[in-house]
Amino acid sequence: MALVRWQPFQEMENIxxxxxxxxxxxxxxxxxxxxxxxxxxxLEDTDDNLILRAxxxxxxxxxxxxxxxxxxxSIAGETRHESRTEDRGYFRSEFRYGKxxxxxxxxVPVKNDQVKAEFKNGILTLTLPKVEEAKNRVVKINLExxxxxxxxxQSVQVV
Numbered sequence: 001m002a003l004v005r006w007q008p009f010q011e012m013e014n015i016x017x018x019x020x021x022x023x024x025x026x027x028x029x030x031x032x033x034x035x036x037x038x039x040x041x042x043l044e045d046t047d048d049n050l051i052l053r054a055x056x057x058x059x060x061x062x063x064x065x066x067x068x069x070x071x072x073x074s075i076a077g078e079t080r081h082e083s084r085t086e087d088r089g090y091f092r093s094e095f096r097y098g099k100x101x102x103x104x105x106x107x108v109p110v111k112n113d114q115v116k117a118e119f120k121n122g123i124l125t126l127t128l129p130k131v132e133e134a135k136n137r138v139v140k141i142n143l144e145x146x147x148x149x150x151x152x153x154q155s156v157q158v159v
Contacts, residue, residue: 038102039075048135050110050128054102057122058095064124068112073126076101108134 044051056064058079065076078099110128118125 037096037100041104052126054124056124061119068115070109070112072103072105074103
């Protein structure tokens with residue numbers, strides 16, 4: 001049996017080449033698809049409504065697809081790249097272009113047939129009325145009769 005000398009640096013070089021190939025394949029795979037992004041959101045919980053705000057700059061309201069179910073809101077659209085040519089120097093753009101879609105799960109059920117929407121200055125605002133069962137109810141507990149009733153069986157009055 002022949003002895004083979006172990007060469008750790010050669011093995012590390014082989015691993016580096018394999019990693020480089022893997023990242024090159026991944027980069028070429030990503031170039032085939034359009035860039036996707038998701039809009040930033042704010043979700044506010046008030047007594048009667050959920051108020052959802054989504055930041056969607058550079059798109060018109062008619063190009064948005066907003067769908068509301070009782071448990072979630074889905075926002076989709078596409079920002080298109082303006083083609084510009086620059087004769088001198090470099091052209092640099094840090095804007096986000098491409099298709100986007102975001103589904104936001106809601107913490108409580110809403111009346112999806114009574115949603116109010118406003119789209120102004122790149123901010124989409126949805127006012128989502130809560131269903132009756134999800135609204136915070138104030139419960140008044142009557143403790144006056146606590147001497148005559150058993151503990152834990154106080155009468156409750158819903159206000």
